[in-house]
Amino acid sequence: MNCLVIDDNVIARTTLKQLVKQDKDLILAGECDNAMDAYRRIMDEPVDLLLLDIEMEGMTGIELVRSLGSKNPVIIFTTSKKEYAAEAFELNVADYITKPVTPARFLQAMEKAKEIFRSKRQEIKVENDSFLFIRDSNIVRxxxxxxxxxxxxxxxxxxxxxxxxxxxVHSSLKEVEVKLPESKFLRVHRSFIIQVGKIDTIEGGTLIINRKMVPVADTYRAALNRRLNVL
Known part of the structure; x- marks a missing residue:
């Protein structure tokens, strides 16, 4: 689980980064000293967990969470003020830690965050390599x-x-890729994974599946040719 530390206090950021590095399940994706920079980074790169201060100049941590839209990282607020707790929990955050952040309190919050993260990853799962269970709106299908x-x-x-x-489905292509059997599926582009047995024709850098065109990137062309074993 990769995490981003967001706090305008350098000492607070240092403390959180040290705690993150002690947890083998966490990867430090970076740090930001303001919410606007964090927003831009989250829009550009997937982040699983935010360790987020509330009172910051410009945009507050609560405003940042509300601005994320379909982006839905797990949120742990870390703040010196208790009065924002009710408002914060209305945003379905994993936890709310008042500073100073102690190792014991950090571990407690991380258990909650990991549980939420695991439940999100279960939105797509494979059963006996025959079915995927996907979350379609509020229905698991x-x-x-x-x-x-x-x-x-x-x-x-x-x-x-x-x-x-x-x-x-709300997921990354990489997460979907690991759920699909390698014996049937192959990535042919940074944005496409195809079922090899469903290919109708290939011409140049494009393949046709069910009358739909799918691009084949040069970096994946050799792997595709090996799988097809063309006569």
Whole structure:
């Protein structure tokens, strides 16, 4: 789980970074001394966890969380003020720590954060390499893996295309890739994973699946040629 430390106090950031580095399940993605810089970074790069101060110049931590839209990292607020707790928990944050942050309190908060993170990762899972269970709106739906023609990354979502329709799941393409059996699927582009057995034709840098064009990037072309074993 990668995390971003956001605090305008350098001592507070240093303390949090040291605590993060002591947890083998955490990767320090970076640090920001204001919420605006953090916002831009989160929009550009996926972040799993925010260790976030509230009172900062310009944009507050609470305002940052409200501005994230479809981005939904796990949030732990770290602040010297108690009066924001009720407002913070309305945002479904994992925890609210009042400074100074002690190792024991940090570990307690991280247990909550990891539990939430694990539950999010269960939105897509494989059962016996035959089905995916995907969260479609508020419904968990079973989808046969053999019905998936290709997966397409679209921002914070992945479209799983079938013959009849597509399903949008809140996930990264990398997370979807590890859930799909390697014996059937292959990445052919930074934004596309295809089921090899569903390919109709290939011409140049494009392949056709169910009358849909899928680009093939040069970096993946050799791997595709090896899998196809063309006569």
């Amino acid at each position: 079973r989808l046969k893996i053999d019905d998936i023609l290709y997966a397409e990354a679209m921002g914070d979502y992945v479209k799983l295309h079938t013959v009849e329709k597509f399903y949008s």
